[in-house]
Amino acid sequence: MDKIIQKILQQLETRSFVKQDDLELYGFGIECLLLKIIHIISYVLIGLCMKELLSLLISGAVLIPLRRKTGGYHAKTRTRCYVFSCCVVFLLCLANKTTVIPFISYGGILVTNILILLVAPIENENRKLDPDELALFRRQARKLLFILNTVIIAIYLLDKYLFLAHWLENGMIFAGGLLIIGIKKDKPNTFCSIYL
DSSP states (O other): OHHHHHHHHHHHHHTTSSOGGGHHHHHHHHHHHHHHHHHHHHHHHHHHHTTOHHHHHHHHHHHHHHHHHHBOOOOSSHHHHHHHHHHHHHHHHHHHHSOOOHHHHHHHHHHHHHHHHHTOOBOBTTBOOOHHHHHHHHHHHHHHHHHHHHHHHHHHHHTOOHHHHHHHHHHHHHHHHHHHHHHHHHOTTSHHHHHO
């Protein structure tokens, strides 16, 4: 990865697209872009191989914004992040394939709602939030939660497209799971992490 980034930066500097003073900043941006592309391609391939691309997109449309607002577990290295993320995507596709007893699903949703309402957002060493950001992310997470709960309840009331409710619920439950892991990692001796 570093060699690829260096070659790109050399080309940008040689062609006078970037000043030498800005190389480090551009290097960081290119690294982020390449990592995102690799992650997205891997997720799509996992979804295609498991024949769950549509369900993955719908669950991901819930998981990604919730995770951005609530925080949770983050790996320390690029490799761990990649492997962990691919495992989460694989497990999400697997969960979308299976039919779960409604009681278990409702329990997962309830726990996720309680966690997000009480403890989100969770910071990590890569993402420290000031008090204003904490308040903003908390409000945004609660709004997302309200919208998702409303959509899921509406789907159940209409009694149509119940598979969509299942996929949406899985996205929420996985966001809650990542939040629990983040709590346990960040504060291993707290009351929450002992009982979760």
